[in-house]
Amino acid sequence: MSMSLRLWGVRGSRPVHKGSTLGCGGHSTAFELQLPGEDFALFVDAGSGLAARGPIGGKSLRSIYYVLLTHTHWDHLLGLPFFSPLYEAKNEVHLFSSTTCRGDFPSLFWALFSPSYFPLPVEVKAKLHFHTLVSGADFLLANKVRVQTYQLNHQGVTLGYRFAYGADCVGIVTDHAPLDHGNYLGDGMPVGAAPQFVAAFEVGLVAFMQGCHTVAFDAHFTEETLKLDWGHSTPDRALQFCLQAGVKRLILFHHAPEDSDADIEQKVERCRQQAGKAEIEIVAAREGDVWMLR
Amino acid sequence: MDASLKVQFWGTRGWISTPSLQTTVYGGNTTSLQVLHGDLLVGVDAGFGICNWGEQLAKRIVEKPEPLEIHVFLTRFHWDHIQGLPFFHPIYSPSTRLHLYAPYPKAYTREKLEILFTANYSPFSGLDSMESHMEIEEISKEICIGDLRVQVGEKSEANGVPYRFFAPDGSSLVVAAQSPSLPDFAAGTDLLILDAACTQAEEKAGYPGWGGGTYEEALSLAQASQAKRLICTRHGPYRTDKALFTASLQAGFVPAKEGEIYSVTLSTVLV
Numbered sequence: 161m162s163m164s165l166r167l168w169g170v171r172g173s174r175p176v177h178k179g180s181t182l183g184c185g186g187h188s189t190a191f192e193l194q195l196p197g198e199d200f201a202l203f204v205d206a207g208s209g210l211a212a213r214g215p216i217g218g219k220s221l222r223s224i225y226y227v228l229l230t231h232t233h234w235d236h237l238l239g240l241p242f243f244s245p246l247y248e249a250k251n252e253v254h255l256f257s258s259t260t261c262r263g264d265f266p267s268l269f270w271a272l273f274s275p276s277y278f279p280l281p282v283e284v285k286a287k288l289h290f291h292t293l294v295s296g297a298d299f300l301l302a303n304k305v306r307v308q309t310y311q312l313n314h315q316g317v318t319l320g321y322r323f324a325y326g327a328d329c330v331g332i333v334t335d336h337a338p339l340d341h342g343n344y345l346g347d348g349m350p351v352g353a354a355p356q357f358v359a360a361f362e363v364g365l366v367a368f369m370q371g372c373h374t375v376a377f378d379a380h381f382t383e384e385t386l387k388l389d390w391g392h393s394t395p396d397r398a399l400q401f402c403l404q405a406g407v408k409r410l411i412l413f414h415h416a417p418e419d420s421d422a423d424i425e426q427k428v429e430r431c432r433q434q435a436g437k438a439e440i441e442i443v444a445a446r447e448g449d450v451w452m453l454r
Numbered sequence: 455m456d457a458s459l460k461v462q463f464w465g466t467r468g469w470i471s472t473p474s475l476q477t478t479v480y481g482g483n484t485t486s487l488q489v490l491h492g493d494l495l496v497g498v499d500a501g502f503g504i505c506n507w508g509e510q511l512a513k514r515i516v517e518k519p520e521p522l523e524i525h526v527f528l529t530r531f532h533w534d535h536i537q538g539l540p541f542f543h544p545i546y547s548p549s550t551r552l553h554l555y556a557p558y559p560k561a562y563t564r565e566k567l568e569i570l571f572t573a574n575y576s577p578f579s580g581l582d583s584m585e586s587h588m589e590i591e592e593i594s595k596e597i598c599i600g601d602l603r604v605q606v607g608e609k610s611e612a613n614g615v616p617y618r619f620f621a622p623d624g625s626s627l628v629v630a631a632q633s634p635s636l637p638d639f640a641a642g643t644d645l646l647i648l649d650a651a652c653t654q655a656e657e658k659a660g661y662p663g664w665g666g667g668t669y670e671e672a673l674s675l676a677q678a679s680q681a682k683r684l685i686c687t688r689h690g691p692y693r694t695d696k697a698l699f700t701a702s703l704q705a706g707f708v709p710a711k712e713g714e715i716y717s718v719t720l721s722t723v724l725v
Binding site for chain 1: 469470471472473474475477478481482483502505506509531532533537538540541566569570573574575576577612660664665691692712713
């Protein structure tokens, strides 16, 4: 009984294709938690990486699909209409999203398929189940996978995920910005400096990540390029949280579309130097990679 | 400044971006192209390809900080024709003036584009929250951008609207989806740029080109238009370089390559 993490899309903001990004890959964010032997499949986020699985019309191997969204921004959502299991009547697809206070999830979902934007003559035939999640949710998926959520610092309600299955445990922490200088972006977060909120948030995030062998963490910017209100983090911040939480492997994730493979390599190198002798493996998220969680 | 008419493809893919090692020759960004004429900045469609153009313009803003006047003609509001807009670098610069043209009432175009910038789907809070000046303009038959004359074709729900760009020397190019009325509009053009996703045989067999038009139909439309040259673009999303190359040899067409600049007039006729 084991779980592994497959990276289908590692890019933030938007998919990008050019010669300098082929190494790490250009698809926007999508993960799969591979669970050999289970009769369901589990995906996190639905960026263009989800479309890389293959064209609509392909036959799916399983009949129950879980797709959990960190949030509904384009780079995490735009692959959804190309998710082939949606078009097979035999399938049940469970879609999980945070409670966005500005629109209800089913209508956000169906707008993607509106004929004026997506004139594809195909019909969603799978049985759909919409679920909304709040921060602090803690439940068993298919009676097998423990799922926990934690609201991150990003526009709207963005959820970090923690998945535990047997002895394996993994965290997905994206999108998230540092809370420096009163930079509180999420719905429901305080306005103006609130040091107590920051302290509680950081303690909470460390506790949330504890026990995770591997965490994929938003490392869109570097300390030099950081734009706080854009809602993204840096390798340094990712490392600090991972060291405090005792995480064994940090996957630097959500690469900026402007960053070349060489830029990303440099980011990883600098983060490794920063970590010094600490016992943590630091890697760049690379499309197609599959990580065992032990 | 070179006044001859040229075209550069920034995005050549239909439906969804397909960045991969199998798409490095013909490209993997959704559809967008630039019409080059003198120092004008003119584009057609705003799929994710437009973002690579935006990166180039952003560098130019840093090197030579002067206001940019950019003109983008929209053929359709389908995702792959508009989704790059919120990530087009120049719109984060207050000195940019971006004109968006479509043959619809302004309010209609605005409503169609607004979804890209709403807080439900983006970190923005609406089109008006962007720093640049974005001006949506309704066009009907013809408009001039400097000395570039742009003709607007017949619009339809399925095929969007074709555009024809004329340089002062009379040379022209047409950007269009396949439609029965095209031969009149594109008559005698130097370069016809048409959507085409697969062969007729593949379409029958259910190739997931999803209605992008076939190469055979593109060739016969080019012939009926008496176009001097045809380039096919908006490649099927799961079409590899190898398959596209093979198909282009068999059917006899030129597939658009991302990043490549094509002259509109050539001394040799390629079709």
